[in-house]
Amino acid sequence: MDKNELNTFIHLLQKVFTQKQPPFDLGLIIKESKSQIDVKEVFEEIKKSVDIERIIYDETIFDEDTIDKIIDAFQKNKWVFLEIKKDIGSPLLNQIKHLANHNFLQLIDYQGKDIFEMKMPENSRIIIFAERDFIENKISYPHFYRLFGPTLTL
């Protein structure tokens, strides 16, 4: 893993844009099919630079719980490292798109509010980690790549 590239990736994610709206980008890390790199290693390396929480999105977790965890991390001003291991369900995809398009989470009937809105804190970001084959073959949303600013391929 090229640590310089990873640092540049983090640096670009930290950037607050003025010419584009919304001002923060979402980041994508793609593990190429032939890559031997371990996801834990990537996460630990990022953890050295920013306060980040890892969430594994797989068959054992529901979308609602994943969203709860993201909100919890944001409330603590933390970054989120979301490892995608199953096709993204509609509730979670909705929130990821909200973050990409508006830097906001928007939920109906959540925490006692008719509409719950939460701005992505200035010190928080979200990085999605997925394998190339998985993105190409398992993710049904056709514009997945478009949700992200910086993309790092490992």
Next chain:
Amino acid sequence: MPNPETFRFKSPEELKEEEIKRKIKERGPEGEILGGIVFEEEKITDPETNEEKTKRYIYIGNPYDESPIITKLETEATQEEIEAIKKEIIPMKESFEILEAMARTYKHRQPLLIEGPTAIGKTYLAEKFTEVLYGKGVKPLDFYCSGQTDVSELMAKWVPKVETEEEKRKWEEFLESAEAQEKISQIAQEIEQKEKLSQEQKLVLIHTKLQELVKSAGLSEKTQWRFQYGAVPKAMGLTKNPDGSFSFDERKGMGFVLHIEEVGLAEPQVINVLLKLRGKRGRLAEEIQLWENGGRKVKAGPKFWVFFSTNPPEEYLFRNEVDPALARGVVFKRMGELSKESLNLAADYYFTYKLGEKPKEKPEGCILDIYNHPEIGREIAKVVSAFHNDLNKELKKGEKGRKQRVPLTLDDMAHVADTLIDTQIRNKETGLLDLTESLKKHICFYYLDRLADEELKGTMKANLNELLEGVTGKIEFEGKTLTRKEILDILVERASITKEKLEEDKKKAREREIAKNKYEYQDLLDSFLKNPENPESAKKRFLQE
């Protein structure tokens, strides 16, 4: 002289219309669009209380049209907010076409569906339109469709109240199963057919059926259920409060803007539900009936409006046209690609840094404050816009080794523009900014590094080099034919000259001028004195003076 027979005085309304039209079509000194959205305040006397109130309005029209159709809408935004929102919209022809369609259909409570490519700005303009209606920072209620969208997310669902994590997990597992979803949908259909039952009786029946379902699944029979509205009924009955929060009332809510995105990805059962939004004479339905709640009706508030958007079918895999029934029930607008002029305009806005705040101080990593030099920005804009256009054409064909299509958006340009401010490369020979290298790096990072097709990546890299440094990329500049790199170098050199250096140069030039004049005078004097034809008395007088 006007013909007195045809001469007439214009009514105050006509004069007002003309004034608004002039403001809508207003242009700046360089021909740039300043209008499109116009804010006005009107004083209105309340007939009941006789109190004078100020109401705020916005007028929206397409300034590119010879005779624009102008729509007047009430707004909660202030003049300052409207001005700020306008500054965030690149005044492209397509943007105003969309905004004008939004305003017109909103006013007439008609649902609007726009099918257009990614870069056209549908989502962004839906956000800006909502801000224009409600004030800066207010977002529409957004709902994104996908192949996995469940009808209950749009309409309503019963949610079990659970106490423990274990119970919650079991419930979610059960509710996510295809079997449970099918059975719940069957309950709603069954209730819909029981016309003779009262609403209360229907509710009791729903609960009984749900409990039976729970029992059959081996879950706790004592479960309490809570009814949860989906995005559609919520938007119908939402009211935005003055403090920015939202409240919901299914009968008395004001209604809000609902943006249903990527409707082209919705499955037939979701489309069927959306068709319920069709009302009389092409308008939105005044109310909808939720069979999940015993047929209870939710009334659409006066400010409820639905905007559907989708990308063209060719941008998706395995996707057909928008459902014909849905297309018939809405105002359907199909948009093409951004025109070349619009793309150039967008590039010009990004690279001359007209959107957003410019840095007050030179940021770290910035060698030259290019954001203060629009002459440089305009040249960069030409390069990026040409490259963007070429790559977009290639990407439309699809990439080798990738099923997903990755169309370009204007955000790609914005990324390059913003990064170019504080991530600059220095030319080792001149010590000045190497704009060509900096530009290449950022274009590669934001445009090319994400390509899966290595061959296309290589071709586009070569094209970029040719555009910047090759013979075919040469253009006319100040009477000479130069490469873009040469032009950028000249502009950077000029811009790098500091004020102190300029003053010093001016001072030296002045000194040179004085010295030159002195020598010329000396030469003139010498030739006068040496000329034997000039009288000696005149020479003496000249020397004395």
